[in-house]
Amino acid sequence: LxxxxxxxxxxxxxxxxxxxxxxxxxxxxxxxxxxxxxxxxxxxxxxxxxxxxxxxxxxxxxxxxxxxxxxxxxxxxxxxxxxxxxxxxxxxxxxKESMNNGTEPDVAAPEPTLIQENVISLFSEVYTNVPVDSWRTDWSAASLEDVTIDNNATKKYSSLDFVGIETTTNQIDASAMTHFHIDVWSSDFTFFAVKLVDFGADGAYGGGDDVEHQIEFDTPAQGQWISYDIPLSDFTGLTTRNHMAQYILVGRPTGASTVYVDNVYFHN
Incomplete structure (x- = not known):
């Protein structure tokens, strides 16, 4: 002026x-x-x-x-x-000054708006969820805690290196789906990745027809919810999607990051 x-x-x-x-x-x-x-x-x-x-x-x-x-x-x-x-x-x-100490979210993840008919949900309070065998397999390198953020159920992974999530008993046919969605929040991660694994026609791990692909995100934003809506076509190694059985989340710094997770689903 x-x-x-x-x-x-x-x-x-x-x-x-x-x-x-x-x-x-x-x-x-x-x-x-x-x-x-x-x-x-x-x-x-x-x-x-x-x-x-x-x-x-x-x-x-x-x-x-x-x-x-x-x-x-x-x-x-x-x-x-x-x-x-x-x-x-x-x-x-x-x-305004936040009452939050900055290490955990003080608001819930954004509420999804897609209709149930277009969604196969593993974890969300908005949708009916399919059965999930484990949100932390015994071969995972992370701790899991079920927490509530702003009256909304949320998964909290601490000391995260990688964590396996499995639907091996009731494998998901995602062949008609176009995207994989996940909301994440962290105050300290510097890297995040999602790996999807399909067990192939035999529906068994290591049967020779398993396929997988990992999508990586460098320097993700910290201290805010990130909604990853990933086209399944980006998982180029995932050549079949009829027997989805494993979903692996990876965080860095290795073994030292904490990641909150909500709204995990496939959609079209």
């Missing part, structure tokens, strides 16, 4: 920020001696916060929304700045 007197910012639509706690702003100036920031709600009702204006380097400020008095925080439609001089601004946003 050059030669600032006042400057209004019209939001594209009214914003409800009543659940937020702070307004953040980064700013830089060499010659300003005055800068105020206003929140404006219909009426109009406006109130301001006076910012300390240094003249050396960038400043970051988190302004408590309680500072803005009578402004209706459920209906913010404008921001306004007034002052003087030339001011550079960046990173203007509302936020």
């Amino acid at each position: 050059t030669g600032l007197n006042y400057q209004g910012i019209e939001l594209g639509s009214s914003q409800d920020v009543s659940e937020m706690e702070y307004l953040h702003i980064d700013y830089w100036t060499m010659n300003s001696t005055l800068l105020n920031i206003y929140l404006i709600s219909p009426g109009p009702v406006e109130n301001n916060s006076n910012l300390i204006v240094p003249t050396q380097g960038w400043s970051s400020l988190d302004i408590p929304l309680s500072t803005f008095g009578d402004v209706d925080l459920t209906d913010i439609f404008q921001l306004k700045f007034d002052g003087n001089g030339t001011i550079f601004m960046d990173n203007i946003y509302f936020f």
Whole structure:
């Protein structure tokens, strides 16, 4: 903002920020001696916060929304700045401090919206699930705990190297399906992979007609739910899908990652 007197910012639509706690702003100036920031709600009702204006380097400020008095925080439609001089601004946003320690999700995975008829579900509260023999085979290198996140059943794998999930007794015919879906959350993984294994026409492990393929994800996002919806055509080594029996999840750092899992299913 050059030669600032006042400057209004019209939001594209009214914003409800009543659940937020702070307004953040980064700013830089060499010659300003005055800068105020206003929140404006219909009426109009406006109130301001006076910012300390240094003249050396960038400043970051988190302004408590309680500072803005009578402004209706459920209906913010404008921001306004007034002052003087030339001011550079960046990173203007509302936020609240999380009560979460950052090592586990505080919200459930996104709820699937596909209809049951198009889904073969292994694990989801939204669908009827097929029988699963084990969510942690005895040859796995991981710990399993059934937990509840935001009132939603979730699988928690700790000390994860790899974990095997099996439907060997009731193998899944996924030949009519087009995608494999899984939601995962981790605060510490740096790599994640999914391997699918089909036992072939004989329906037995090691019968000579088993096929498998692993899909890998490097540097997945941490601290948020990731919805992997993977085309089965990407599993190029999985040349048959009539006797799906094993689903192997891999995490790194090896033996040191924790991964939460929900909504595991095939769909078309």
